[in-house]
Amino acid sequence: MKIRLLFFVLLTSATSAFADLTNQLGRLVGYTIIASKTISGYQDKNGKGADSFEGCDYDRVIIFDDDKILTCEAYGYQYSYRPTAIILSNGPSFKMIVGNDIYDMRRK
Template sequence: MRALIILVLLCFASTAYADLADELADLVGYVIVDSKTIKGWYDDDESEEGAFKGCKHGRVIVFSDNKVLTCAEYGYQYAYRPNAVILAKEITYQGKSFYDFKMVVGDEIYDMRR
């Protein structure tokens, strides 16, 4: 019985690591540029201080230093004043350079823009 429990736990653990590896593989070339606390957000019709309720297109995420990033995708997540890791990758297209941003909150990765 004990061996069966250990086997089941190892199967779940290896699945979690495989998922993490898949997620991180998409971030090759990105650099961690900052780590900040999310203090709130606002969008067209509502806003909130303290709580993070994920992203929707156009939602502005406000950090504790009053800098902002704007969500470029949808994803629900709830956390109170969570820490966010900001990643950036320089991209050159037709002779012009710009940065692509990602924001990691908990175990979720969001596409962001300035």
């Protein structure tokens, strides 16, 4: 009985994780992966910056190792030191995936 209960709990949690993944990936239909880059830091409009990633804030400039940049179009908090970012584009708009979060971005 305990094994069946454990199996049910694992199956239920895996199913909800896949449902969340499907919802997130559904937002990316039509986008193509164009780059995988390491985030080296950020700069806010007021001049504040850091050599880590602290998520996105409106108009925050994200700086990559190759000195290319993207600008955040929305807010989302996440902390990580030099994480890998996957950059996607559908032509005019960009998305950036860091860890489990998807951020709306634009070119400066």
